[in-house]
Amino acid sequence: MRDVVAVMATVPSPWGPVHVVVSGAGVAAVERDWSAADVALRVGERLGGMVTAAHDAASATLRAAVDAVAAIAAGAEPPDLALDWRGISAWDRRVLEGVRTLRRGEVTSYGRLARRIGAPGAARAVGAAVGRNPFWLLVPCHRVIAGDGTLGGYGGGLDALDVKRDLLALEGVAVPVARLVE
Numbered sequence: 804m805r806d807v808v809a810v811m812a813t814v815p816s817p818w819g820p821v822h823v824v825v826s827g828a829g830v831a832a833v834e835r836d837w838s839a840a841d842v843a844l845r846v847g848e849r850l851g852g853m854v855t856a857a858h859d860a861a862s863a864t865l866r867a868a869v870d871a872v873a874a875i876a877a878g879a880e881p882p883d884l885a886l887d888w889r890g891i892s893a894w895d896r897r898v899l900e901g902v903r904t905l906r907r908g909e910v911t912s913y914g915r916l917a918r919r920i921g922a923p924g925a926a927r928a929v930g931a932a933v934g935r936n937p938f939w940l941l942v943p944c945h946r947v948i949a950g951d952g953t954l955g956g957y958g959g960g961l962d963a964l965d966v967k968r969d970l971l972a973l974e975g976v977a978v979p980v981a982r983l984v985e
Contacts, residue, residue: 808852809887810862813839814869816876818966821940823872824854825865829885832937833868836963846937849890868941875940878973880907886938897922898932905946908974909984912950919985930955945970952979 809826816835822842824832831854832846843854857865864884871882888896901920905911911919913933914926922929933944945967949955954964968978 805847805853807855808850809846809854810857810865811839811843811846811854812857812865812869814872816872817969818876818962821872823865823868825862825868826850826887826889828887828889829864830868830938830941831887831889833872833939833941834937835939849937850887851889872940876973881941881943884941886941891937894928895932895935898929899936899938899942899944901929902933902936902942902944902947905943905984908976910946910948910971910976910980911984913947913955914950915983915985916947926950943970946974948978948980948983950983952983954978 809824809831811822811824813820813822819835821833821835822837822839823830824842824846831850832842834842837845847854867882867884871884875881891899897920898916901916912926913930917923917925917929929947933947936942936944947955954967971978
């Protein structure tokens with residue numbers, strides 16, 4: 804039998820249920836558009852153990868992450884919570900750390916983000932890494948858009964571009980975006 808390595812809670816959001824998974828190292832995932840069982844399986848495989856549903860004795864980290872989902876849905880800046888990077892490639896971590904530097908209301912393009920992290924010409928690879936973001940909302944990938952100021956792609960289901968537009972609107976950003984940060 805595999806050891807329990809993380810606990811999970813499912814919380815409501817304006818965009819449907821959000822599954823929050825935490826381990827002893829920090830937040831391991833914040834995801835939507837997957838069943839709780841699928842999230843538990845995928846994150847458990849990434850962390851090398853089992854993810855179980857949280858009970859009354861949930862950790863402070865889980866409570867903070869659940870509270871963060873509600874705050875972000877209300878338009879607040881994501882808190883700087885510790886993330887569990889196990890099973891994330893060095894490239895994806897580099898890209899996602901770059902995304903974390905974007906503040907509320909700031910947007911950049913995939914190409915500009917590539918340059919920002921020292922990988923000019925890697926816009927497509929940046930886009931792929933952003934699409935694999937397991938920390939939805941906490942690593943605000945909605946702030947990365949196409950170079951022409953339009954939404955570009957966004958993972959997470961059929962309504963994904965509507966969700967991206969909603970998240971940007973909460974931050975006071977209208978699409979198409981006129982100004983991108985370098």
